[in-house]
Amino acid sequence: MTVKLPINTILAIDTSCDETAVAITNQRRILSNILASQVEIHRKYGGVFPTEAKRAHQEKINHVVEEAMKRAREIDFDFIDAVAVTYGPGLAPALEVGIRKAKELAKEFNKPLIAVNHLEGHLLSTLAQNSKGEPAILHSSSLPAQAGSPKARATSQEEIKFPILSLLVSGGHTELVVTHDLLKGKYEVIGRTRDDAAGEAYDKVARMLKLGYPGGEIIEKLAKKGDADKFNFPIPMAQDQSLDFSFSGLKTSVMYTIKGLLNGNALHHVPMKTIQSGDSPVLDRQTICDLAASFQRVIIKSLLIKINKAIQLIKPKSIWLGGGVGANLKLRQELRNAIKPYDLRLYTPYSQRLYTDNAAMIGIAAWFKAQREEFVEDIESLDRLPGLDL
Numbered sequence: 001m002t003v004k005l006p007i008n009t010i011l012a013i014d015t016s017c018d019e020t021a022v023a024i025t026n027q028r029r030i031l032s033n034i035l036a037s038q039v040e041i042h043r044k045y046g047g048v049f050p051t052e053a054k055r056a057h058q059e060k061i062n063h064v065v066e067e068a069m070k071r072a073r074e075i076d077f078d079f080i081d082a083v084a085v086t087y088g089p090g091l092a093p094a095l096e097v098g099i100r101k102a103k104e105l106a107k108e109f110n111k112p113l114i115a116v117n118h119l120e121g122h123l124l125s126t127l128a129q130n131s132k133g134e135p136a137i138l139h140s141s142s143l144p145a146q147a148g149s150p151k152a153r154a155t156s157q158e159e160i161k162f163p164i165l166s167l168l169v170s171g172g173h174t175e176l177v178v179t180h181d182l183l184k185g186k187y188e189v190i191g192r193t194r195d196d197a198a199g200e201a202y203d204k205v206a207r208m209l210k211l212g213y214p215g216g217e218i219i220e221k222l223a224k225k226g227d228a229d230k231f232n233f234p235i236p237m238a239q240d241q242s243l244d245f246s247f248s249g250l251k252t253s254v255m256y257t258i259k260g261l262l263n264g265n266a267l268h269h270v271p272m273k274t275i276q277s278g279d280s281p282v283l284d285r286q287t288i289c290d291l292a293a294s295f296q297r298v299i300i301k302s303l304l305i306k307i308n309k310a311i312q313l314i315k316p317k318s319i320w321l322g323g324g325v326g327a328n329l330k331l332r333q334e335l336r337n338a339i340k341p342y343d344l345r346l347y348t349p350y351s352q353r354l355y356t357d358n359a360a361m362i363g364i365a366a367w368f369k370a371q372r373e374e375f376v377e378d379i380e381s382l383d384r385l386p387g388l389d390l
């Protein structure tokens, strides 16, 4: 198929985990960004149950596509230049649903198909703009040329300088990424988690405390009322020379502390499964808040130690943040403070909704791929890649 350039308006789909997400984007602008959340379905499992996720995506995908088109107004398929879809990383059965729908639309309407790495989406979510092209900050010769709205052009712009150091913190990934060139998509992962991701640790600790799923937001809320120095959990990888992270030891420390608290410190009398299987721990509310605050202090501290190291090594020109854990206000505050001495600014997505999974970020990443003319050559052959790296 010969692709008609330029590609500007994209219908993007993401079904990598537990959100059925469809967006219409125009360059970096979001025209619509629809989510059908499955949180209620997965709450009873305390995590995402893949076959349930697939079933729910199948049920909702058509409706979410229709809704995204409707909200983008005046748009019918004639105005869509390309279809984009997340092909990894993510849950295989969930990814499959989005890919099938994207293929169907690309074939029916004769549009090029762009396969997007979910992590590239999180990485570029900082560049998202609303439908008026705001915020207009961040421009560069290393960005595709953008036809901005008059209002956007009038706003002052800041030039993107390289390298950029990004922290990607989600439920599946904790990575430090250096971006050398946006237009060329030249990324280098310089640090990653060796076990659990930061968001996964939030979710597991929330499950131990019977706080529900997903755990990040609720732990952040409870932590505000807690004493962060009450429990002295060890800071993971603090002495390690690499830029890697590890959070499973912290999770275990929290678990043993809960066991100790439940059993008057006689740790061996409480079987481990008592906590993991979800028998409601009998802890008073203040203790739960103190545990949440102490846990969060250590997570943030361990992220900051490695960012500090990476800044000294890479000497980046700016710091970007993406992924669900980035929605955490305390993390953002502390990150801003930590990078101030280096005279660095933190760039983040403009809306809280753009940290967690969404399809708008996939549309924006797809626009960059379209500039590189990276289209799926044989639509039928596109397959999911659940373990895809950046």
Ligand code: KG4
Pocket (backbone or CB within 6 Å): 017, 169, 170, 171, 172, 173, 198, 199, 200, 202, 203, 214, 215, 216, 217, 220, 323, 324, 325, 326, 327, 328, 329, 355, 356, 357
């Ligand atoms: O990026 P995301 O939506 O999905 C993945 O790609 O994994 O991230 C979801 C993760 C969950 O683990 C959730 O607990 C965490 O982000 N999260 C938070 C907050 N909001 C969501 N973690 C800490 N504080 C928050 N406010």
Ligand code: ZN
Pocket (backbone or CB within 6 Å): 118, 122, 170, 171, 323, 324, 356, 357
């Ligand atoms: Zn994600």
